[in-house]
Structures are given as structure tokens and as C-alpha cells.
Amino acid sequence: DAGVIQSPRHEVTEMGQEVTLRCKPISGHDYLFWYRQTMMRGLELLIYFNNNVPIDDSGMPEDRFSAKMPNASFSTLKIQPSEPRDSAVYFCASGSGRLNTGELFFGEGSRLTVL
């Protein structure tokens, strides 16, 4: 299996621009997570889906952030408009079965820099 695939790996954009991050989970996994990693706050859960349905989006910082999962093999995280404080590494992870015993498989991350 190819693992969790994220794109782009690196994104540099200017404040105010729209940013779209993409994720392809491992085939057969029914959970998908979006995390954000920064030096100050560590690894934060933004939102997660089960069977393509958003379960908990309480970690999404504000309305500028939105996430979709139109099908089992694709998810997007969108930031519009972007701000410098959104600069971080965004990880997508997928898993199956019970969350508290199963393993999460992470992508390599999308490093976002907002100037």
C-alpha cells in the first residue's frame, strides 16, 4: 500500500490567499484525521471523519478553516483567507476500527508558510 498521501508537501503563499491541502487515506480505512503541528502548540487535532462524515470539528480554529471528505479516498482542508499565524505543518492520518486501540497512519505532512 502507498500509505497516506498528502499534497502539496510545501506551500508558500501570501496572506489573504486561499490554500487547499489534499489527502488520500489508505484504502479501506474508515477514519480520517487532520492535525496541525506547530512549535508552540504541538500536535493539534483539527477535525476527523468517520465514513466520510465529519464527527468532531471543534479543533478547527475559526471559520476560515473548512474540511471536506467527498468520498472515501479523498479529503481537503481549505484555509480562506490565509494568515501568517496559519503557518504550520498539516498532517492527515487515517485508521480503522476502534480509535482507542487502533494505529493511526500519518502522511508526510504539508508544510504551509503564509507570508
Add this chain to the structure above:
Amino acid sequence: AQSVTQLGSHVSVSEGALVLLRCNYSSSVPPYLFWYVQYPNQGLQLLLKYTSAATLVKGINGFEAEFKKSETSFHLTKPSAHMSDAAEYFCAVSFSGNTPLVFGKGTRLSVIA
């Protein structure tokens, strides 16, 4: 509130020395516990997990961790550090039901030749 705490944001050891990375959790119920490792410019990968079977858990690359309920701890150890162990290590906890993992802030391990 239930939480997980990793003591020490940065640990430095000599090659061949014991590695000890600390993790404590606060919970009124026995949790499920995990250690993940992150190499530079990569995502996290599972090192080991405790799911209420044996309290001493062995993982990949010679790492192991012991669940101590009385101390609410799940420290990660390796008898002899190798240069390739240099990475960021995350303790993670799931407290109840089908809820997502809560990650600690991570401990960066440096190994000195």
C-alpha cells in the same frame, strides 16, 4: 480535564547510553497508551501501544514502555541509544470509548557520538 504530559521537551544522551522519555497521564479510568516517533520531515509512526494486556510493551527498534497505573505513567526506554534514534517522540492517550488520540507535546531526542 484528562491530559497527557511529556516531561522534558528535549533530551540528549550519548550513543550507547540508556534512553528514558517520560510520559504521564491524568485519567480516572485506565487509558490506552501509545508512543509515536517522528523523524525529520516525516509523519508520525507507531512505536508501540498498550491496550490493557501486558504492562510491559515491546516496540520496534528496541524500544519498550511500561504501564504503571499507580504512577499514571508510561515511560519509554531503550537500553542503548543509537544515532538513528534521534527524532521527536510523542506519547498519546485515548481515554474512553471510540475517541481520538490526545498527543503530548513531544520530546526531541538527540544522540551524541
